[in-house]
Amino acid sequence: MIIAIDGPAASGKGTLGKRLAEHFGFAHLDTGLLYRGVARALLDAGLPLEDAASATRAAEALDLAGLDEDRLRGAEMGEAASVVAAFPDVRAALVELQRRFARRPEGAVLDGRDIGTAICPEAEVKIFVTASPEERAARRHRELLRRGEDVAYETVLADIRRRDARDSGRASAPLKAAEDARLLDTTALDIEAAFRAAVSLVENAKATLPAG
């Protein structure tokens, strides 16, 4: 079974994906890390983020096992990731790796922007997680402060709005809910309530699957 979770920056899809994977014993891939990894590789090599050919080569060479989540999680890397994620060749280079992951025999949860629309349109469960920009900025602000990044709430909100516009406006696999996705607005939900809502969506989908 494949669970596709999409949504804008800091909507809570990563935490939700992780919890669902633990609950159902599935593998979990946070696909944002792939784009963050490509951006990191360019910056480490001293190359500009706008260099599409180098970004594509970095995407082709990306090694899942080598991604250091801690180094990739910062605010600056989210912004950088959304620049390289707009290049169609970078996206194309990462498709197979994601589809292979989705075929894990135990089941898989993938979260990102285009899982339900482009990577796994056949996913049995598609959830589009949203929350207001202000709520998402407040969550991301708390997370960054915990990481020791000293940044103002207004800066985080501006970053989120800019990233929403870039991710939704790009031509290649823009951020968009699949037609058959269930919307989960977490503005007024804590993680427990969002998790329970998502579990029941998955349970309902499981009940309608053919046995075996």
Ligand code: CDP
């Ligand atoms: O956690 P947050 O939502 O801030 O970021 P992320 O999910 O790690 O994604 C970082 C950036 O990678 C996004 O702003 C997107 O531009 C890009 N991305 C994408 O294009 N497609 C995906 N499936 C996942 C991320």
